[in-house]
Amino acid sequence: MSNWPSREKFWENKRVLLTGGAGFLGSQVVKKLQAFEPAKIVVPRSSEYDLRCPNVVRTLLAQVKPHIVLHLAARVGGIAANKAAPANLFYDNLMLGVPLLHESWEAGVEKFVGVGSVCSYPDECPLPFSEENLWNGYPEETNAPYGLAKRMLIAGAKAYRSQYGFNAVTVMPVNMYGPGDHIDLATSHVLPALTRKCLEARRRNDDEVVVWGTGVATREFLYVEDAAEAILLAAERYNSSEPVNLGSGREVSIRELIEKLVELTNFRGKVVWDDSKPDGQLRRCLDTSRAYEAFGFKARTSFEEGLAKTVEWMDSEGLPL
Numbered sequence: 001m002s003n004w005p006s007r008e009k010f011w012e013n014k015r016v017l018l019t020g021g022a023g024f025l026g027s028q029v030v031k032k033l034q035a036f037e038p039a040k041i042v043v044p045r046s047s048e049y050d051l052r053c054p055n056v057v058r059t060l061l062a063q064v065k066p067h068i069v070l071h072l073a074a075r076v077g078g079i080a081a082n083k084a085a086p087a088n089l090f091y092d093n094l095m096l097g098v099p100l101l102h103e104s105w106e107a108g109v110e111k112f113v114g115v116g117s118v119c120s121y122p123d124e125c126p127l128p129f130s131e132e133n134l135w136n137g138y139p140e141e142t143n144a145p146y147g148l149a150k151r152m153l154i155a156g157a158k159a160y161r162s163q164y165g166f167n168a169v170t171v172m173p174v175n176m177y178g179p180g181d182h183i184d185l186a187t188s189h190v191l192p193a194l195t196r197k198c199l200e201a202r203r204r205n206d207d208e209v210v211v212w213g214t215g216v217a218t219r220e221f222l223y224v225e226d227a228a229e230a231i232l233l234a235a236e237r238y239n240s241s242e243p244v245n246l247g248s249g250r251e252v253s254i255r256e257l258i259e260k261l262v263e264l265t266n267f268r269g270k271v272v273w274d275d276s277k278p279d280g281q282l283r284r285c286l287d288t289s290r291a292y293e294a295f296g297f298k299a300r301t302s303f304e305e306g307l308a309k310t311v312e313w314m315d316s317e318g319l320p321l
């Protein structure tokens with residue numbers, strides 16, 4: 001580990017193209033990256049650069065001439081969004097990845113870091129999810145189109161490294177959370193959706209909140225600032241196309257999550273489980289050892305601390321009265 005270069009040195013004089021840099025995770029990456037003062041950080045917005053189009057990608061790369069591409073742009077969503085628009089999730093995520101990888105190689109980019117997802121894991125994956133088991137089955141049905149499109153980032157990184165020696169790496173974050181998350185109930189993930197429900201129920205003095213599923217499903221949550229740190233560390237120190245999990249190592253049941261949220265939001269009513277709605281994949285927790293061994297990443301924020309910050313943000317700024 002001591003052989004890693006100085007972090008400031010790594011970013012010195014680098015032009016960085018950060019797709020999705022205005023998003024939930026991307027804005028945290030920008031903040032952390034700014035502290036290292038690279039030569040340039042470029043965040044292309046989808047309104048100007050639709051990165052699903054190879055021509056647009058080519059033009060952008062010719063304009064920016066990046067040394068490093070951090071690829072975070074994606075179309076993402078929770079169970080509801082995945083069920084409503086599986087074709088969009090498949091097409092957009094595949095097309096946001098493949099042309100950018102290819103054109104980055106063509107343009108002589110030094111390093112490409114693709115952000116995949118825990119949703120790529122097979123439905124029936126032994127726990128904790130270990131990178132070796134990624135290809136041993138089809139993902140859970142609701143998020144398969146998204147998860148499979150994300151898997152192709154990994155297949156691509158391997159292929160371009162093998163044929164051209166292109167330094168492409170892929171990281172796979174687990175569910176992220178934190179201030180700045182999406183809170184539209186139609187598209188949001190479970191943690192911000194439940195936080196919002198509890199907050200709104202408290203504000204209205206409701207007697208109950210209704211929660212999808214049975215509460216037994218488990219998830220692992222990674223605080224967004226920790227995820228941003230991991231992406232930068234991977235860019236600086238990791239040079240292999242074997243994918244790497246990014247997680248916190250803490251498995252939380254939906255029941256435990258809601259109990260903590262009820263407490264943090266001061267909601268006084270009761271929780272009603274709607275078991276006609278799906279739980280999604282039953283358990284999710286990651287083996288996080290590779291990220292630590294390969295580039296020294298360990299999540300720093302405890303779940304309790306991260307959740308308290310998230311509730312505070314949503315109560316004050318995220319969901320104004």
Ligand SMILES: NC(=O)c1ccc[n+]([C@@H]2O[C@H](COP(=O)([O-])OP(=O)(O)OC[C@H]3O[C@@H](n4cnc5c(N)ncnc54)[C@H](OP(=O)(O)O)[C@@H]3O)[C@@H](O)[C@H]2O)c1
Nearest residue numbers: 020022023024025045046050051072073074117173175176
């Ligand atoms: N959130 C999670 O829990 C989670 C978990 C695992 C993995 N991930 C991965 O982490 C990354 C970031 O996720 P996030 O939650 O931060 O997502 P996000 O907030 O929705 O941000 C995604 C960004 O992608 C950009 N984008 C979408 N379509 C585009 C297009 N056609 N052309 C150019 N840019 C486009 C958007 O840019 P504009 O703002 O300009 O439209 C947006 O800022 C994604 O790759 C996601 O798959 C997320």
